[in-house]
Amino acid sequence: MTLYDKLLQLYPSLTQQDFLTTIRLQNDLDGKGDYIAKWEHPTLPRPTDEELA
């Protein structure tokens, strides 16, 4: 399951627009995988590592 899938599972209300504007997932190909590079959602809090584990 990708980070994107986990976020949708945690917050089903997230929309495509959110990923175009307030949320940016990123992968630098440095072996660390996908991560949240930006989280500026107006109502939903940034998920913790435990919630995404």
Add this chain to the structure above:
Amino acid sequence: MASVITATTTSGLTQQADNSGVLQLASGAGNLVTVPSVTGTAMVSGNMPAFSAYRSANQSVSINTYTKCQFNTEEFDTASAYDNATNYRFTPLVAGYYQVNSSIYMSGSAYAAYNKIAIYKNGTIYKENQNGASSAIFDSAIQVNSIVYLNGSTDYIEIYGSTSIATGTIFGGSATLTYFQASLIRSA
């Protein structure tokens, strides 16, 4: 006015001087190079880095995740400033303003909705572009172009892309659709 050094066909090398601070080099009858009285670096082809690289095979990526594109095949790299094997970044050693062009072909087995592409400078988004694809289209290419100042020592640029294609998400390998280019257009 200018101080002029001329290579003639009759008298060899001649010169005339004035106090303008401008230097002209003349060759034969009419070929003239002017070095103005300003601070700067005279640029010739030998010290103007330029490169072009493309992605030769498909690169799998996660949906809706900005991922660095691995442009792994060089077409030219005049100053050996592009790393096409490890970090996939352009780090020129000449300070100045660079024209940057890139395109990524994004494809998958489900409908595309949104694609994004970005020039990252030193790990941070510098310029980006996004589009919305038709629901009847499985794949598309997206481009970003910009002029970027690079300091000639530590500054580097990379290209990232993102797509909402849900299944089999890839950056398509293509010499004509998935490429990264940069060239110095003005020195610092």
